[in-house]
Amino acid sequence: MATYSATAEELLTTKQESQLHVIWRRFRRHKMAVLGLVIILSLILMGAFSSYLTPYERDEPTADINLSPSGLHWLGTDELGRDMFTRIAFAARISLTVGFAVTFLTTLIGMTIGSVSGYFGGWVDNLAMRLVDFMLTIPSLPLLLVMSKILSSGGFIIQFPESVLRFFGWIMAVSDIKSIQQVLYIILILALLGWTSEARLIRGVILSLREQTFTEASRALGVSHTRIITRHMIPNALAPLIVASTLSVGGVIVVEAALSFLGFGIQPPIPTWGNLLQNAQNDLWLYPWKALYPGLFIFLTSLSFNFLGDGLRDALDPRLKI
Amino acid sequence: METVDNILEIHNLKTYFFTEDGEVHAVDGVDLEVRRGETLGVVGESGCGKSVTFMSVLRLVGMPGRIVEGNVVFNGQSLLELPESEMVQIRGNKIAMIFQQPISSLNPVFKVGDQVAEVFETHQGLNHEQAVQRAVEMLAQVGIPDAKRRAESYPHEMSGGMAQRVMIAMGLAMTPELLIADEPTTALDVTIQAQILDLMRALKERIGMSIVFITHDLGVVAEMADHVAVMYAGQIVEYTDVGTIFREPKMPYTQGLLGSIPVLGVIKDELDSIPGTVPNLVDPPNACRFAPRCRARVEHGLTICEQAEPQLLPVGSTTHKVRCWLYHDCPSLNYVAPHSTGIAAEPRLEPSATPARA
Incomplete structure (x- = not known):
């Protein structure tokens, strides 16, 4: 005869599936998004361990110039005999740093402006949204070029704190102060131009949240405006915000590559995906791998972030019952 | 008095x-x-x-x-x-307020215990731990069984009745x-x-x-x-x-409302209803708002209802007040109410108003 030894307490405490677990379960169904996540994680690891992956120096010229890909040099060498894979791996540190830092800043700025604008409405909203309209009329690439030229020519100097410089230098494996500053300028410029879409997104979400009963109920219970925005609205807006941020990382990486391809941003010998591409222009037909691989990495990274964003959108949407 | x-x-x-x-x-x-x-x-x-x-x-x-x-x-x-x-x-x-839709009055992304706790944090400056403890006590007081565990629930995991208890707990905290x-x-x-x-x-x-x-x-x-x-x-x-x-409801509208309630044991083919719909509140006229739907007005043949706005005044006892021309006279329009209580109303009149009864 079977005996039941479960106590009442055990029977009562049904195992609750945690929210993170549900999200992960949903995310897993999205095969491309999982692949994207794996690629992104590999890229981060590749960047983090770039100095241990190959026996070669990043910037040291050797005699083995323009070798095609082989077991020795996985992605070939360039015209100064430097291993392409080593250079691409180091460049990943810069691209990913710029991508994440810019996205962090745009999200922060966009969230603040968007939520204040959506919550208070009226003239505050009008002012903020006209500013957004204004920002969107600016052709961004010429402005980016002009601004980075002004900043990099030393016409206008921002003093970054020593610790910030050292931190970014360490992350990107760049020791030259001027180059670090260059990257920080790029980050600032991209952030100042890029917050508009996030602001609009958050404003829209907050506008609809503002009309919900729980906002009214919180007000009726004496909760202050600041607390309603930070504690009640932003957590509700987090899902679309995470998706938008993820998608934006890929875009930022592409823009940064474009800038450095055009010769703005970090200068050789320090490699970035953009300046590696530029470097390959002269002998593109002779040694196509020099252009192919950096381009492939830009493509893969941006695509992976887009897939990841799509997957997160499905996983974080509570209305989607799968 | x-x-x-x-x-x-x-x-x-x-x-x-x-x-x-x-x-x-x-x-x-x-x-x-x-x-x-x-x-x-x-x-x-x-x-x-x-x-x-x-x-x-x-x-x-x-x-x-x-x-x-x-x-x-x-x-x-x-x-x-x-x-x-x-x-x-x-x-x-x-002053606390609770609302009609209990589930949507709660923030969907927070545990209900934390939401009740927020009231304590806001008004008493308790830290989160103390506040959650008070919240659990409060939830128990409003009759939520196993309050400690229920405090960990999200609003969508609760029934309407439970959620309304949570709202009451927040209101009465x-x-x-x-x-x-x-x-x-x-x-x-x-x-x-x-x-x-x-x-x-x-x-x-x-x-x-x-x-x-x-x-x-x-x-x-x-x-x-x-x-x-x-x-x-x-x-x-x-x-x-x-x-x-x-x-003894006095106002025809109140009488209509009471007449529209089904009474247990009384067999009716059709419930009484008030004819017409609620008036548009955009720039309302200077008149009784209920006049267009009022049967009593038609029965008594009153015209004053559409010319002057009645006032909320006592009828009989001082605590019973009614806003209706059936009960109040209007000397300035030479109007005497059919159920006059001897109390006179002096409403704001349209300049063109003419005496209601010659």
Whole structure:
């Protein structure tokens, strides 16, 4: 005869599936998004361990110039005999740093402006949204070029704190102060131009949240405006915000590559995906791998972030019952 | 005359919404008082301004609405003149409000325990741990079984009745002096409704607070209220104690409302209904708002109803007030009411008004 030894307490405490677990379960169904996540994680690891992956120096010229890909040099060498894979791996540190830092800043700025604008409405909203309209009329690439030229020519100097410089230098494996500053300028410029879409997104979400009963109920219970925005609205807006941020990382990486391809941003010998591409222009037909691989990495990274964003959108949407 | 201890007095409150179609007179000259320790039932159809009146009391009417006139006195303090920073201290602390849709009144992304705790954090400055502990106690008090575990639930995991208990717990956390319950049982089924009403009554006794019970359900009013105010089109049309309203309603609108309730054991083919619909509140005319739907007006052949706005005045006892031309004379229009109580109304008249009866 079977005996039941479960106590009442055990029977009562049904195992609750945690929210993170549900999200992960949903995310897993999205095969491309999982692949994207794996690629992104590999890229981060590749960047983090770039100095241990190959026996070669990043910037040291050797005699083995323009070798095609082989077991020795996985992605070939360039015209100064430097291993392409080593250079691409180091460049990943810069691209990913710029991508994440810019996205962090745009999200922060966009969230603040968007939520204040959506919550208070009226003239505050009008002012903020006209500013957004204004920002969107600016052709961004010429402005980016002009601004980075002004900043990099030393016409206008921002003093970054020593610790910030050292931190970014360490992350990107760049020791030259001027180059670090260059990257920080790029980050600032991209952030100042890029917050508009996030602001609009958050404003829209907050506008609809503002009309919900729980906002009214919180007000009726004496909760202050600041607390309603930070504690009640932003957590509700987090899902679309995470998706938008993820998608934006890929875009930022592409823009940064474009800038450095055009010769703005970090200068050789320090490699970035953009300046590696530029470097390959002269002998593109002779040694196509020099252009192919950096381009492939830009493509893969941006695509992976887009897939990841799509997957997160499905996983974080509570209305989607799968 | 005896002085009554009123916890809340509303004087000539007017809240208008300034829309593209014109000024919507959602609340148009409401006078009300809530006595300490009593329950006031506010009854009326949807859109008659019940909720807006009390949202105005808490100053929670958002754009494009605005309080244009009137005064709200709570415990001798005029609420409409307070700075917002002091108003925040009153909301949830001295006056609490609970709403019709319990589940959507809770923030979907937080555990209910944390939401109740927030009230303690906001008003008592407790740290999160202490606040959650108080929240669990509070949830137990409103009859949530296994409160400690339920505090970990999200709103979508709760039933409507449970969620309304959570809302009540939030409302009563600071033991407010006045609770405004805006149709708290409308979204619940009848058995749960009875439980929630019992709970509110029990808690009212324990805390000794006053309640404003906004509803369109006269059955709930009979069960809960001491006094009743009937609202129509942004105005109070009748005010009296709960016994009188059911025994001898004066205003034709109130009579119509009472006639439309199905009575157990009485067989009718059709329930009585009030003809017509609620009037448009955009720039209302200077007349009785109920006149177009009023059978009594037709029966008595009254024309004054469409020429002058009646006033809320006593009939018989001083606590029974009615806004209706059936009971009040108007000397300036040489009008004598069919059921005259000898009390004269002096309404604001249109310049073109002619004597109602020659």
